Amino acid sequence: MKKIVNCYFAKSDILIYLLLLIVAISPLMSKFFHSEVKGEDSNYYNSLFVEVGYQGSKQIYPISQDRLIDLKQGKIKIEIREKKVYVVESDCQDKICVKAGKIDKPGQIIVCMPNKLYIKVISKKEDEYDGISF
Amino acid sequence: MEFHSENREVDSYLSRSESSDSTDGLDKNLNNKIQNTKDQSYEKYEKLKPQKSILNFSDNRYIVFFSIIAAILSFIETFLPKPLLFVKVGFAYVPILLILGKAQLKGIISIILLKSILGSIFAGTLFSFTFLLSLSGNIGVIIGILILSIIPIGFSRIAISIFLSSLSNIAQLFFYSFFIIRDMSLLNISPLIICFSVISGFFTGLIAVNIEKYYLDIRFDLV
Numbered sequence: 001m002k003k004i005v006n007c008y009f010a011k012s013d014i015l016i017y018l019l020l021l022i023v024a025i026s027p028l029m030s031k032f033f034h035s036e037v038k039g040e041d042s043n044y045y046n047s048l049f050v051e052v053g054y055q056g057s058k059q060i061y062p063i064s065q066d067r068l069i070d071l072k073q074g075k076i077k078i079e080i081r082e083k084k085v086y087v088v089e090s091d092c093q094d095k096i097c098v099k100a101g102k103i104d105k106p107g108q109i110i111v112c113m114p115n116k117l118y119i120k121v122i123s124k125k126e127d128e129y130d131g132i133s134f
Numbered sequence: 135m136e137f138h139s140e141n142r143e144v145d146s147y148l149s150r151s152e153s154s155d156s157t158d159g160l161d162k163n164l165n166n167k168i169q170n171t172k173d174q175s176y177e178k179y180e181k182l183k184p185q186k187s188i189l190n191f192s193d194n195r196y197i198v199f200f201s202i203i204a205a206i207l208s209f210i211e212t213f214l215p216k217p218l219l220f221v222k223v224g225f226a227y228v229p230i231l232l233i234l235g236k237a238q239l240k241g242i243i244s245i246i247l248l249k250s251i252l253g254s255i256f257a258g259t260l261f262s263f264t265f266l267l268s269l270s271g272n273i274g275v276i277i278g279i280l281i282l283s284i285i286p287i288g289f290s291r292i293a294i295s296i297f298l299s300s301l302s303n304i305a306q307l308f309f310y311s312f313f314i315i316r317d318m319s320l321l322n323i324s325p326l327i328i329c330f331s332v333i334s335g336f337f338t339g340l341i342a343v344n345i346e347k348y349y350l351d352i353r354f355d356l357v
Contacts, residue, residue, distance in 0.1 A: 006290075
């Protein structure tokens with residue numbers, strides 16, 4: 001510190017650059033050695049549920065289990081597979097519920113107006129923000 | 135094949151023209167004239183070149199001088215658009231970099247703290263969230279300066295500025311992830327932030343080195 005070299009590059013600068021490189025690489029390396037990320041993911045999906053409302057009544061299913069839900073004597077088929085929910089088949093006219101595709105994030109919703117059906121992904125985890133700005 | 139032959143012709147023509155030019159007397163005179171004018175302009179440039187000015191400090195008044203300069207520079211920086219949260223050229227740290235290793239540690243630390251408070255007063259963000267963020271970055275810089283003061287090796291100013299800028303950005307990121315969102319997963323972007331701080335720190339260091347080399351000589355008669 002007391003003898004700062006007045007030039008663009010000093011030999012001792014390599015120490016600082018190496019230190020920064022190690023600090024920059026260390027979070028990337030930790031991903032290879034630890035498998036905590038997967039555990040976090042399973043925790044995340046355990047807190048997610050699927051709410052299916054049909055003709056005024058509603059039922060809740062966990063999103064991590066694969067299952068087929070039949071409604072209206074098999075005319076509406078809802079499937080939960082690979083942590084995603086989607087409508088396979090429906091007897092309505094425009095098939096908007098089928099075209100809505102797969103949903104897996106909390107707050108997303110599929111609605112079928114003629115059948116009075118809605119499917120919603122809800123999360124039981126608190127303090128979850130979509131984004132923060134300032 | 136045609137292409138090659140054309141090239142040869144052009145080359146031969148060029149060589150001929152060069153040889154003919156060198157033999158002409160008129161062109162020699164012209165060349166001499168051009169050289170004369172070049173020399174004169176260079177002398178003029180030498181006269182216009184700014185002489186290195188000297189700043190002498192025998193009191194603790196340098197703390198006020200440099201903290202106000204740094205605060206004004208940080209205020210000017212708020213006009214510039216910020217594409218990302220951590221990316222900005224730290225003009226405010228140029229005066230601090232210039233006196234690093236010359237002034238006392240106490241003075242440098244007080245300049246940094248005064249600069250953050252004065253700059254936030256100018257920008258109108260005192261005691262707000264952004265002030266806390268900038269203060270955490272400044273505390274990171276102070277920690278870095280203390281670390282560098284312990285190490286007996288001399289570094290160049292560019293390396294020091296890169297080190298300090300990355301430390302300040304990491305300190306801001308830690309503050310943000312510990313106290314505001316309380317989620318450690320944000321620390322995964324630290325390599326990206328170090329990349330940005332290396333770029334910005336390099337440019338601030340470059341400015342400081344060039345100012346010290348060509349324009350300003352700061353001297354202290356302290357202790």
